[in-house]
Amino acid sequence: MNQADIRAFFDQQHQASRQHIEVPALVRKERLLRIQKILQEHGTTLAAAVQADFGVRSPQLTEMADLMVLRSMLSHTLRHLRPWMRHQRVWTPLHLLPSMARIERQPLGVVGIIAPWNYPLQLALGPAIAAIAAGNRVMLKPSELTPHTSAQLAHVIGQFFAPDEFCVIQGDAQVASQFAGLPFDHLVFTGSTAVGRKVAIAAAQHLTPTTLELGGKSPCILGTDCDMEQAALRIAHGKLLNAGQTCIAPDYLLLPRGQEQAFEQAYRKAVAQLFPTIGGNPDYAAIINQKHFHRLRGLAQQAESQGAHVQWLEPAQTAASSAAPGWGDAVQRQMTPALVWNVHSGMDIMREEIFGPLLPVISYDRLDDVIQAINAGPRPLALYWFGKDEKLRDSVLRRTVSGGVTVNDTLMHVAHDNLPFGGVGPSGWGAYHGEHGFLRFSHQKSVFLQAKWSPASWLYPPYGAKFERVMALIKRLG
Structure with missing residues (x-):
């Protein structure tokens, strides 16, 4: 796939994410259920593709280490999705009463995922589950070292998702480099520390926030x-x-x-x-x-x-x-x-x-x-x-x-x-799984709801004796 084609997929998702900023729970749930159906209907085929890439890797290992983990993620996410999406009411300090405040959790937009070869299903679809739960569009770049798995992922995801919802970009390391340079709203990379540095540099050109899952000496x-x-x-x-x-x-x-x-x-x-x-x-x-x-x-x-x-x-x-x-x-x-x-x-x-x-x-x-x-x-x-x-x-x-x-x-x-x-430091930054992943791929927007009457007006100029009395009261209450 050439650079123009990759950019066209991104532009399609970017435009869709800006046109449909609010993504209801029912839409998110339905998309997650499509991933669940992929695992149910094509899990055996996907495990066979992993086996073909490794040469020797039993379907039972892929079932345990990839598919079972994904099923658990999906079940947990579907069960908790609505509570995670709710506005979070926050405590308001006394000097700002009777106002109210809350945090609204919104989709970031388009999330890019660069997945590794070692667990090519879990580490591709796991971040995608969290990103889709948070209401995002997803572009996935699987590893070129697992071509059978990558091709099968592209095939089944293309069957179940429109390109502006979730798509797969196949290709070599050069394609991965071009992919990392797109102006995503968030970019996830799982792999070596050396390549993670290159991904971080590429993402920094657009100030793209990243989640880097690296490795090291454990x-x-x-x-x-x-x-x-x-x-x-x-x-x-x-x-x-x-x-x-x-x-x-x-x-x-x-x-x-x-x-x-x-x-x-x-x-x-x-x-x-x-x-x-x-x-x-x-x-x-x-x-x-x-x-x-x-x-x-x-x-x-x-x-x-x-x-x-x-x-x-x-x-x-x-x-x-x-x-x-x-x-x-x-x-x-x-x-x-x-x-x-x-x-x-x-x-x-x-x-x-x-x-x-x-x-x-x-x-x-x-x-x-x-x-x-x-x-x-x-x-x-x-x-x-x-x-x-x-x-x-x-x-x-x-x-x-x-x-x-x-x-x-x-x-x-x-x-x-x-x-x-x-990870932490050279072993990576950012974390996902469960609500932590939902929050990682969400924008937590601060919302302050001012009341009809507000004591903040007491602090407006011109400053004088009244201002000094109010400030003294705030200091005592603080």
Whole structure:
């Protein structure tokens, strides 16, 4: 799609948003129900498209990590839409009485969404649900790394929506750059910090507000009193879901010194429980393409060359012979999980977001050292704490800043509809999900309703004795 075509879609939505500023609840609900129908009628086809893009990624994984999350978002949004839309009455200070004031929540207009490839349905349609609930028009640019999914999204959305309501723009990175430069009323980007900077710069040309959902090095801390086997299983699930291609996956582990062998044994057992085989196992996703696969191998090799020990957790057996026809080299891209020991800050694996099944492990002596190390780096998108001591837990939460936290598990805070999802600093800004998303894509307009009689007239010039008495009264009441 060329730049003129992209601009034509935008102009169509922009004009429609200005002609129909008031978007009633019934219209918003009907649009949300259309997305719900897409998931009901085309969920299987969409999951098959995701499978085709990854080579190996089971429909069950897409059902759980993409479609189930979207269904929950839709159900929550439809249930709460009318209360979210209501005018919010606010308290009026005594010196402004008998006036009244309220906040009106209005659509912004046109919201652009640049979606990533790792959860290509959830992270495309999730922001769209919030934006449509807020009464906006939506333009979606899916990732070029998932062409089957992008094409299928364009097809089904085109069937259910007029282009001036919700449309899909397909194309490569150049199209994404042109897309980011449009004068949206709000732009959402999910992806890497490096690309997020470029998106922010492009959006700034039009003073377009942005929501950036980025990534980073999300730490996972084990306390000395944690249930090691339970922790290892939950960490393995969070790390290996989608083969580690998850923005909030535990990026590295901070482990009390002396518990290395216990954790290694527990983690190995957990990996075998979740994935008895790797190659040919449909439950274990492939790395998205050869480029990313070689990047991950390069991280491991560079760490080894600098003194790290990479412990590949090879399964006891392989299912490669049972690989489904048509998987091609995707089975070779099912990367074996690994623990990486003896890492240090100079290694690329400790500087870059990993986005794969490699888990660096750092031993610590004092929790204070852990806090100091986390705070010395960029603020992470997620933080995980495992332990029974509530005082230690609360100390970690008070003394660190991250986009979100799950205690005694991984990933789960993102599944809670009443919790905002977003980063902080280099891991992103802005948050959505539930009412937080509705507000993110709404303009909260301040409305002051002056009464027929107003004491404010007492403060009009000419200033004199009456003015001084009124000001003295206001100061005493304040």
